[in-house]
Amino acid sequence: MNWKHAAAVLGAIGLMGALIAQAPCASAWVHWGFAADVCPAGTPRAALGVRGSLPQRGAAGGLRVEARALWRSADSPLTRTTPLSRGRPALTLVVGDAPQALPCEWARDHDAWSCAPTLPEDLPDGDHRLEVSWDGPLQPEPVTLDLPLYGPAVAHVLTDRPLYSPGDTVRFRALTLSAAGWVPAAARPGVWTVRDPSGQVVLEEPGTTDEWGVDTSSLPLSASAERGAWTVTWDSAGARAQATVRVEAIQLPGYTVEATPARPWFRRDEPVEVRLALRYRSGAPVADAAVTVQAEGTRAWPPPPSWTRPHTHRTDADGALTVTLPPAADLTDLARPILRVEATDAAGERVAKAVPLVLSVDPVQVEAVSAMDGLAEGWPNRVYLRLTSPDGQPLPDRDVTLTRRWDPRAPTLEARTDADGVAALELDPGAPVTVTLPEPPERAPRLETRPPVSVYSGYALTAARTTNVAELEQLEALAPHLGERCGVWIDQRDRALLTVATERGRVIRVTPGDGATSRCLGEALLGARLGEDTELYEVMLSLEPPRIPRLRADVKARAPTPVLAPIREALLAASPCVSASATSQPLETWLRWGLDGRTLDLEVVGDDAVAACLRRYMGRRTLPEDAGSDQGPVLLSVVAPEPPPADRVRVQTRPGWDFDVTVEGVGTGRWAPQPGTVPALRLRPSKAVVAPGEVFTVEALRGPDWRGDLPEWLTLTGPDRTTVRCPRTPSVTEDIPAACPAPDDTPAFRLQAPEQARGALVVAHGQVHVAVLVRADAAHTLRLSHRAEAYGPREMAVIDIDTQRPAVVSLTGVDEALGALAALPEPTELAEATLGAVSDQPAFPGLDALALATGQVRGDAAAAAILLRLSAEPPPLPPPVNVETEVAPPVDEARALAFYEQLAATRRAVRLWEAEARPGDKLDHAACAALWDEALARTGAADAFGVPLRLAELPDDLLAQAEPRRLVADAAWLPEDHEPWIPWVRRTQR
Known part of the structure; x- marks a missing residue:
């Protein structure tokens, strides 16, 4: 070793020595890798915590790992935690049973480590595991995280039927396909969830797809299952599908209503005919069934009252009926109203049917699409036109001609539709013009009118009961006749009380109230059918003045009061003299009345048609008493009800272009595009x-x-x-x-x-x-065939299925x-x-x-x-999987387990002491502590750090259980002077 290497080694040793010198307990750093202010007692333990998001295929995760030392000092049994400073995390990916290291760039973040792991590109789908471990002097238990890895997929849920009754069993299946080639996603886990109409979860069940990507399940409904919409959901790692079914009392209709318009579409000048056929499920016709039809419109064309009013018809002996509606004369474009049909057979069963209708002004319908959502001036616009008949049938392989309606001299444009009736063309429309388009008619609000006479109540006086259903139906059937005959006498909303006597179900006498209206009603009732026996009825009728023009009198001279009522009744009777279409206006014809005692003369002055008619209702009348003598004029005028509001026809103007599109051999339609943006x-x-x-x-x-x-x-x-x-x-x-x-x-x-x-x-x-x-x-080829044309009740139907190659089929x-x-x-x-x-x-x-x-x-x-x-x-x-978990040694549990083993050994030692004690011996605190230590020497009980469980190491809650009075079987062995146990231990056992 040269002098440079020696200097480097000595420098590193000196630096480590300096660091160790700054820590009060050098052994904690050297042996365990953490800094401590006092030296640990026993052997420290470690905990490992992980939080963040797990990696997914094509997306990195984000993990934060914290390692902590768990230790205690010799002076206190309390567990302390300190971050581990030496060491770093490591990741291991476990695929099946094969572990492999997962590299990750770890970065220190204060007392934690962070990294963004990514998965290998060739990692297969499956339930994998990710293990997080710690590489350092102190080794915590690794953290194992479930890593479900599944690629994008789609799912589809199908139930065996859309409607169930309470008590039925709902059967459902899910098909899950991998997005990589739409192949079945086999062995893919998922969860079934079924919710009732209130949103409560009634089933939550795990499932796994089979080799065809299918999983099935079912739910039996109780007899009291909530009515409404239930949802069935399958969720498999982000592939989610849902089906909705309804639960209600099912009663299949006993017959069917078939409705067929006479033509695929109707022009606005053609009456609309719909043919109806009613058949029982046995095939027999539903004869004499009441059929009510009523049309519902759309904004494109609100139907007139002649369409929207309910109309009732009856089927013939073959169960057939043809309903005819008047032409849609004010139609402006294409409209698709709905004809609502409700049929009622002799048994009272009702079946409803909705019949779509198609109405059109032009024989050709033009729809267009372009990248500009319109046309752009000064630009080569590529436009696709779809040409169809009004009922939506394409017009394929036909020559098409476009003409500018605002400039007929401009050159025409030629195109040809393809096999789907779509023509492609490029055009520059030029500058936009003002286009006028008729809008749908605005219907006047419907004027609700009541019948002049209707039944309010009835009472059978002799039988002392209200009229029954049959009697009320008879009275209601008479009401239109009463209104037609006596409506002219009703000039204000009122009620009329009549006493009606019948004999064998026929009206023989009527006692009316005061006034011309009651008298007319009484006369109209004579001879009518009411009830079955002889009876006296009290009938209350509601009166509503009809909306007809009336004659009003303006008596200029001061006339006596007895004269006014006869004049008013005479003019009511003369109401037919005024045309139903008359408007409010004064008349040239007038009356002259003359009084002489009890005689009243009403003279008509005039020579027109109204005067001629009035003379039939005027003339001489007798008053109840003498009223004197006088005369005077009566000016007449017509008072007509306010006419109902009329429909309004509107037009719309906007900038754009207006083309006539003519299709060879069919006709012309209109195309009015708007300006768009390139x-x-x-x-x-x-x-x-x-x-x-x-x-x-x-x-x-x-x-x-x-x-x-x-x-x-x-x-x-x-x-x-x-x-x-x-x-x-x-x-x-x-x-x-x-x-x-x-x-x-x-x-x-x-x-x-x-x-x-x-x-x-x-x-x-x-x-x-x-x-x-x-x-x-x-592509898959699917052929279905059945082995019989028809099956009887409870017969097994056999269906042959041929798919040419292996496939999963849902039926x-x-x-x-x-x-x-x-x-x-x-x-x-x-x-x-x-x-x-x-x-x-x-x-x-x-x-x-x-x-x-x-x-x-x-x-x-x-x-x-x-x-x-x-x-x-x-x-x-699949959604990201977030984790937050920690693996830590069970410090408290280990101490509790060791304590109870030591306590049992001490209790056995106390029993032995009691058996060998002599009279006068006492089990004081010192003797009990000695027995504890003797048992501890035999058991070797220690806490999670290996420190023996001496009495002084125990927390108060455990120490209280080792008190002598809780260990002896006979309290006579205890001293009479009781010294508190816990303070004694804390003072003497250190």
């Missing part, structure tokens, strides 16, 4: 659907607001969240990933779909992104009548769950991400239009 950057793939491993290109299209050159890099993210970054040109300075195809010098990016990818790929530059779907050519079978009570699952549910892409606002109805992924889209223009409204989000990663 995005700063757009991404346009060369294909909407690619095969696994296929190379495709993506164009980056700059708008007028873009600043700078074309982007140099795009990112491609797969369903399993694997991301690759690819360049546009080969001149980039960074290394090109192997997953990227070789770039060329064209403006488009070259990308490649991963071989194992299925579902949606996301291509992005910053916040601008577009989705491309990956679909393998090989649910329900009574088709259940579809009238709840929505049945759709065949596309599973495909939608595994798609990984959505169309929040589909490009066109029926043309969305699901249609594109399942091969239902055949046209290139339709596929390109769908991409403009397609968004994708890879399945979420």
Whole structure:
């Protein structure tokens, strides 16, 4: 060793000596790695604490580790804690039963150590473990953390039916698929949770998927199960799916209502016909059933009262009925009202049906989508037009002509629809113009009117009871006749009390109240059917003045009071002389009255049609008493009710463009786009659907607001969240990933779909992104066949299933009548769950991400239009697992266990002393302490640090249990003078 090395060693020794000299107990640092103000008694122990988040695949964790020494001094039994200064943590990843070191860059943070561990990229899914240990002079027990590692996945929950009765068993299954290729996620744990309508958890059950990624379970419902919506949830490491079922008393309808519009759609000048057919489940027709129909509209066209008023019809002997509604004359565009049908058969069972109707002004419907959400002036707009009939049927492979309505001299635009009825074209619309669009009619509020006569109450005087249901129905059936005959006499809201006598169910006499109205009602009731026997009824009728024009009298001369009532009754009787459409106005015709004692003459003065009619109701009348002699004029006027408010027709104006779109052989529709905005950057793939491993290109299209050159890099993210970054040109300075195809010098990016990818790929530059779907050519083929055309009750139905290759098949079978009570699952549910892409606002109805992924889209223009409204989000990663735990030696438990072993040994020693003691011997404190020490020498009882359990080491709660009076069997061996035990031990046993 040269002198330089010797100097370095001596310097290190000197530095260590200086550090040790500063610590009151050097042995604690040298032997155990922590600084202590006094030397530990016995052997120190250590605790290890870990908190933070565990690492996940593709995401680093964050752990903070603290190691503490647990020790005690010779002077006190209390446990003390001190951070360990020597040593550092270590991580071990245990995969199955194979441990492997997990490197991590540890950083000292005061008295703790921190690091951000990452997992190996090739780590398989499974329930792994992460062990945190301490490498130092003092070795605490390692902390073992559960590390469930599962990749992104999707799940789907299916129940055996959507509706259950209390007491049924709800059966459900979950299918979990890995996002990496949509293969079954086998042996993946999850948790079933079922909640009742109030949100209470009624089932929480763990489960594990089988080799096909399926787990099943069930829940028997009690007879008192709460009615309402229940939710069934499967959650497997972030892959979460839910199904909702209803629990209620189920009663399947005894018959069905089939409703078919006479045409797929109706023009506004055509009456709307709907054919109804009612059949019992046995196939027999439901004859003479009452069917009530009532239309509900939408904002596009609020139906008039002739549609919204309930109309009741009856089926014929074949259970058939045709309902006809008047033409929608004020329709302005396309409308889809609903016809509500409610049928009631002879047994009183009701079945409801909703019938969608389609009304249209034009034979062609035009819908458009573009990247600008409209059109941009002075820009080449690429627009996709979907052309359909009003009922939604596409118009494929047809020539299309666009004409500017505001400028018929401008050149027309030509296009052709693809196999899905979508046409692609580019146009510059020019400057926007003012477009006038008719809005739906604004319906006047419906005027609620009451019938002139209605039944208020009835009482059978002879039988001393209220009228029964049959008698009330008879009276209510008479009310329209009474109103029609006597309505002219009702000029104010009132009630009329009639006493009605019947004989063998026929009205023979009526005693009315005062006034012409009561007299008219009494006359109208004579001969009507009421009840079955001879009875005397008291009937109260409600009177409502009808909304008809009336004649009003203005008596100019001072007329005696007895004259006014006859004039008023005469004018009420003459109400038919006024047209129902008359307005409020004075009449040229007038009356002259003349009084002579009890005789009143009413003379009509005038020569028009009203005067001629009035003469039939005027003339001579007899008064009840002598009123004197006088005469005078009566001026007449018509008082008409306020007319109901009328419907209002409105128009809307806005900037935009207005095109006529003519489809070859079909007709013309209207397209009125609004101004849009060109995005700063757009991404346009060369294909909407690619095969696994296929190379495709993506164009980056700059708008007028873009600043700078074309982007140099795009990112491609797969369903399993694997991301690759690819360049546009080969001149980039960074290394090109192997997953990227070789770039060329064209403006488009070259990308490649991963071989194992299925579902949606996301291509992005910053916040601008577009989705491309990956679909393998090989698809499952499923064939179902049954072995019999029909089955009888309790027969076993046999269904043959052929999938061509191994597959998991989910089948649910329900009574088709259940579809009238709840929505049945759709065949596309599973495909939608595994798609990984959505169309929040589909490009066109029926043309969305699901249609594109399942091969239902055949046209290139339709596929390109769908991409403009397609968004994708890879399945979420499992949520981060946060931990906070500590492994510490059980110091208190070890001392308690040793104490009770020592106490039992001391108690045995006391029993032996009692057996050998002579009269006069006493077990005082000193003798008891000696017995404790003798037993301690035999047991060797010590605390967690190896320090013997002398009496002075015990805390007060344990020391109190070793008092002599609690150890002896006979208290006569104790001294009469009692000295407190605990103070004595603290004073004498140190």
